[in-house]
Amino acid sequence: MKPLLNAVERLGRGSIFLAKTLRVLPKLLPRFGLVIHQLHSVGVQTLLIIVVAGLFVGMVLALQLYYTLSTFGAEDTLGMLVDLSLVRELGPVVAALLFAGRAGSALTAEIGLMKATEQLSGLEMMAVDPVERIIAPRFLAGFIAMPLLAAIFSAVGILGGYAVGVDLLRVDAGAFWSQIQAKVDFSEDVLNGVIKSFVFGFVVTWIALFEGHDCIPTSEGVARATTRTVVHSSLAVLALDFVLTAIMYN
């Protein structure tokens, strides 16, 4: 009973925190430089791991699918299948998991340490709202960066699939691309994937910032909050993926 109450209470505090963050977002417009700065640390610094992971996931997909497809003589559909798996599922989900591990944990640790070293209190006493100055720009940056990272993940993954499928396994290059063009629907497949990645970006960034803001201000508290960010946001991504997929493709 107690853990359940605690969970509900945290969810409530998290929602209030989110509401406060969303309310000050309009104030960021005249100071968009703050968001750009955060886009660099949240987005650009996650780029490398996204590109490398996307490449390998694409290559493995091509290997696995080729093996199955060739038993039906359907190798020509390889490109389409790689593309669909990436755009609909793996791109948003794997990119979000990596995003939680790389950017989410860093956000929690940063905010948590700012709290532990009284930087947040210091801002308040300088009449600067920490939510407006520190939290909101990071939130917006995470929300913008995540879909871009997922798109890059998918694009690189398709190139990886192409490299393995066409260059290594000798699938016809024309068929690889024309099947993608013919069978992948923009709104049905691509747009739904983009919606997923927006939702994941929103949730992961929210969890990461809340955990940092809510942590016990000691080194141990920050360490625990960072772990919680990775665990909770990964689980949230997987669970939400199921829900969204069920709604979208029914």
Add this chain to the structure above:
Amino acid sequence: MTQALVQIRGLHFSRGDKKIFDGIDMDITVGRITAVMGPSGTGKTTLLKLIGGQLKPDAGEIRVDGENVHALPRARLYQLRKKMGMLFQSGALLTDLSVFDNIAFPLREHTDLSDSMIRTLVLMKLAAVGLAGAHRLMPSELSGGMARRVALARALALDPMMIMYDEPFTGQDPISLGVLVKLIRDTNATLGLTSILVSHDVAETLSIADDVKIISGGKVIADGSKEDIQRSDSPWVRQFIDGLADGPVPFHYPGEPLERLLLEDAG
């Protein structure tokens, strides 16, 4: 009749089950340096945070410049905070900004001054704490004492009407300690500030304080001008001023007696 810049009436505050303040009344007189002393853990930092509106009292009220801090809407509270500087015990510098940018920060947030004006102001404030040469350093490159002096320069940046110093003297070498003592006294006099000074360094504190409040066990146990306090023969005050371990002010954090704790471990 002297005028009180900060008026505290019937202040109660607890952390969990622990009562920190049990009905405190206090006036901080305008234009003077008021020292707040007391054993470690009695809630001196907590008191400053209550005055700054970062914590809410359980009962009672705190007025700063006539305004009831905890009844103000947010925007007005922020307006009021611009007039209160606070020097945190840890310094609380923003670690991703250089020393220069840390001091420029409140100016950039709250004023429309040009870059060259800001530069002049920042370097002047830094020179006042003897650290103009360090303006390019990052906070991680500062010693604890230097960080606190930078934080002092930052607290002075907006020319507040009042400054709260939380333990400004800890970790200062004798020279910078002397400079700080003088700086606190001079800024208070020349800028017409009101200062609240939390400190354990009895000698330094008494050398610059006009008024002294001693808190212990959730109560104000002494309140008066420096001369009153120095002359006082109350055992509470004497123990604190003379630094005696034995006396009415408990040195130990309340709890079970040591003998019992040791026996518990053994059994």
